Amino acid sequence: MPQKNSIRSNIFSIGYMQNHGFPASSPCRRVCDTLLAFSRERLTSFMSDHDNHPFIDDYLPALLAQASHLISDEFHKTVRKNGVSVTEWRVLATLYGAGEISIGSLADMATTKQPTVTRLLDRLEVLGHVQRVAHATDGRVTLVRITDPGKKLIASLIKQAKKHEDQVMEDLMPGESKALKETLRRLIAHYR
Secondary structure, three states: OHHHHHHHHHHHHHHHHHHOOOOOOOHHHHHHHHHHHHHHHHHHHHHHHHHOOOHHHHOHHHHHHHHHHHHHHHHHHHHHHOOOOHHHHHHHHHHOOOOOEEHHHHHHHOOOOHHHHHHHHHHHHHOOOEEEEEOOOOOOOEEEEEOHHHHHHHHHHHHHHHHHHHHHHOOOOOOHHHHHHHHHHHHHHHHO
16 A cells, blocks of 8 residues: 555654654744644545455455356356256356266365255256266265266357356456466365
């Protein structure tokens, strides 16, 4: 905050002049006193203007949630217009190009509770959009992969999602989109 630092610098300079060289009754000392009081008032006003904002305006989880909601909600309208539920979109988009994923990992990546994903996979498997596969070495784990019909169902939505993302990111400076994604990936990896 350069303005805050400038005001603090002025206060320091005026305070120094006030205390070094001017008698208490001199006109110069009165000017210094007035300037010092004005600068302190400006600093207090500046700080209150910048510190009195809602907590969530500077709270990362709230900012991430708001951005996600605003951006996703806009695209979810497109998803629903194409006859796909938002949860189906999340699951199929997560599986698209991912190979085989455990149901637990799929639920985490699709930000959906595992029982909900399991029920959805039952329905998608009957429709032929996904296939469950036994894990090669761990009988407790079931893997799931998208089928060709599932890819066909979701392919046009993937294209529309990429177009939507381009529109969302067009206001960012070159490199900001990449930096934002890298930062988010690091946060996700840290907390996953």
